[in-house]
Each structure stands twice: as structure tokens, then as C-alpha cells.
Amino acid sequence: MKQTLPSHGQLITPCDLDFDRVKELQEFDETRAGVKGLVDSGATKVPRIFIHPHENSHSLPSDANGTNLQIPIVDLRGYRDSRRKDVINGIRKASEAWGFFQIINHGIPLDVMDNMLEGVKKFHEQRVEVKKELYSRDVEKTVRYFCSRDLFVLKAAAWKDTVVFDFQDGDLEPEAVPPICRDAVFEYEKHIAELKTSLAELLSEALGLSSDYLSGAECMKSETVLGHYYPACPEPELTLGTVSHSDLSFLTLLLQDHHGGLQVLHESHWFDVVPVKGALLANIGDFIQLVTNGKFKSVEHRVLSGQVGPRISVACFLAPSKTGKNRPLGPIKELLSENNPPIYKETSLSEYVACARSHGLATSTLPHFRISDPKWRRAVENS
Numbered sequence: 001m002k003q004t005l006p007s008h009g010q011l012i013t014p015c016d017l018d019f020d021r022v023k024e025l026q027e028f029d030e031t032r033a034g035v036k037g038l039v040d041s042g043a044t045k046v047p048r049i050f051i052h053p054h055e056n057s058h059s060l061p062s063d064a065n066g067t068n069l070q071i072p073i074v075d076l077r078g079y080r081d082s083r084r085k086d087v088i089n090g091i092r093k094a095s096e097a098w099g100f101f102q103i104i105n106h107g108i109p110l111d112v113m114d115n116m117l118e119g120v121k122k123f124h125e126q127r128v129e130v131k132k133e134l135y136s137r138d139v140e141k142t143v144r145y146f147c148s149r150d151l152f153v154l155k156a157a158a159w160k161d162t163v164v165f166d167f168q169d170g171d172l173e174p175e176a177v178p179p180i181c182r183d184a185v186f187e188y189e190k191h192i193a194e195l196k197t198s199l200a201e202l203l204s205e206a207l208g209l210s211s212d213y214l215s216g217a218e219c220m221k222s223e224t225v226l227g228h229y230y231p232a233c234p235e236p237e238l239t240l241g242t243v244s245h246s247d248l249s250f251l252t253l254l255l256q257d258h259h260g261g262l263q264v265l266h267e268s269h270w271f272d273v274v275p276v277k278g279a280l281l282a283n284i285g286d287f288i289q290l291v292t293n294g295k296f297k298s299v300e301h302r303v304l305s306g307q308v309g310p311r312i313s314v315a316c317f318l319a320p321s322k323t324g325k326n327r328p329l330g331p332i333k334e335l336l337s338e339n340n341p342p343i344y345k346e347t348s349l350s351e352y353v354a355c356a357r358s359h360g361l362a363t364s365t366l367p368h369f370r371i372s373d374p375k376w377r378r379a380v381e382n383s
Helices: 021-031 034-040 084-097 110-124 128-134 182-206 286-291 349-359 374-382
Strands: 073-075 100-104 143-147 161-167 222-230 240-245 251-256 262-266 269-272 280-284 301-304 311-319
Touching (some): 110 251, 182 251, 182 311, 222 240
Parallel strands (some): 073 100
Antiparallel strands (some): 240 301, 262 301
């Protein structure tokens, strides 16, 4: 019988473990071979550490009945002049209703995007002896590779390997990036750096603010580029490529290949994100929801495992500058009013990320920063 997929990951509870899970996790992690290593070894079954629990009575259905709803597409053509108002309106509507939108005519050449996807593929398909030198769970390392970020936190691991390139304020030593993908990574990041400036302006104007508001606040100064590799799975119904979660960043720009598998939660249903050749997928992060006081939505999404692959994707997380990660940010005062009081406390990105890591990827972090005490809320409003 086919097992349904979980809508959320679950934290480990020792009482329901029927095997030495921690030992098996450690043994797997110590191979430094990732999921790709399992596939290369000829595995025909999904190891227990990757099997997700059944959906419970509160699970959410996929859009099986076909409502004809699709992720909005925003065409950036002419955004500097004749079509700017239309582009801004499209971004505003998509950010409020979906939290996701596909961007076309964004200015990044197709060959640059294809080379980036190919570079990530080549990195992950190197011999284990070569790439394992970069295997690490140390978040301070600017270049690292690992399997399943929350491997020791969630009840089930993700069927995915990841390589990270952390451009702190746009800087990363070229020698730190493996030669097999170095040129592709730096060329892609150069174009992303240009695009993020334009998107910061458009998002600012979509909020009714001056075009330099978000860029001036350096909300999207740094880029962390993650190259994901989802190998074909022998039993895709038992596991997930990525558990349901929302992003911690301000904005995420995703480049994906043609395989699909990404789903977005909208109106209590999971919707497939159909890949569009040459498009980038933008999704609102938790911090934009926080600073816009809930006007723009950071929504849950997940990646299904598949029998065909590998699936390659590149996620670029845009966040405050390295020096700004400890600076408290809260709802933008220009967006507040008597009828729209602040619903979130101020917090820094560092504090927010620390809170998120303590709860695991599959637990939404935003509720921890909601203002629930009426007295505290009034104090904030009167400050």
C-alpha cells in the first residue's frame, strides 16, 4: 500500500524509537558520502533514518482536484520604464497572496543559469574522496558540503545533499570554491548581486516606500548560495527531499532544473511549482513577513522525492550584511497605524536564526516573535 507523505517533519521523541537511531545517524554522517553515496552503493531500500512518519489527521491534501491556480509569473521586462507600475503591482499581489512568484526576463543569461546547475551537479558527482574534504556541519565555514541540514534534529532525514557557498557581504575567496564549479559559481553570483538590487527597489515600492528603503537598510546585502542534489529515490513515497518549512531569509531566489518536485502551501493545499525554463522562483522569507508586519507572506514549501533524477536546484538566500546580523529589526514604522499595530517584536537575524535552529527546520519560527501580551503590545505602540 502506498504511504502518504508527511506535511511536516517531527522532532525526535526517544519513547517511540525502536532502534538505535542516533548510532545509525552517526554512522551515516561519518561516511561523508551523503545520499549520493547510498545510491552509488546500490541501495534499493530507503534506510530507516530517512523514512518519514505517516500524515496524521491534521495533514494537508495536494491540489488533486485541479483548481487551475498557478504560481504567479512576474515579467520584469521594461521594469525600469514603461512597465514599472505593472511589475510592482504584480510583485505586491503575489507577495501578499502567495509569497511566491516566478520571475522571467530577469537579465541573467540562460547559459549562466545552465552552467550553475551543471556546476552543482559536477560537484556532487565527484568521487567521495574528493568532495568529503569539504564535508562539515560547521555553519561558520564559508564553503561546506553535507547531507540533510537538520540530520540530528528531525525525526527523518531529508533525501538531499547540499553544498554551500557563503558570500558574506558579497565576498568569498575564489580559492575556497572547488575548481570543478568555481567559474560557474562566481559568474552566477555576479548576476544575482545585480538582480537583488533591482528586486530590493521593486519590493520597497510594492510596500509604498521609497525605492531605496530596503537596499538602504541593507536587508538583502549578503548571499548564501546552496546547491542541492536530490538523487533518484528507490522508494520516494517513504521520504521527502525537503520537509515543509518557511525560509529564514528576507528573500530567496531559486533556480531549479526540469524535474519538478517543489510544492507550495496555498489555501490549505499543496500546489506543484511547475518549472519554467529560464525563470527564477522568488519566495518571501520570514524576515520580510516580520518587517512588513504580515503584509507580505512567508509560506511553507517542501520538496518531494522522485524515482527520476537527480534533481538539481540552487537556492540563494538574501539576508542582512554580516555587520547587520545583530541589529534589531521590527515592523517598519511607515507601515504601522492605529488600525495596523505591530504584531511582531523586534529581533536580529542572529537571534532569529538561533531560535529557528533550536526548534528544527520543520517548526515555524515566526510565532515565537508575535506580540501576545496586550500590555507589551501597547508599550511597543506608544514607544
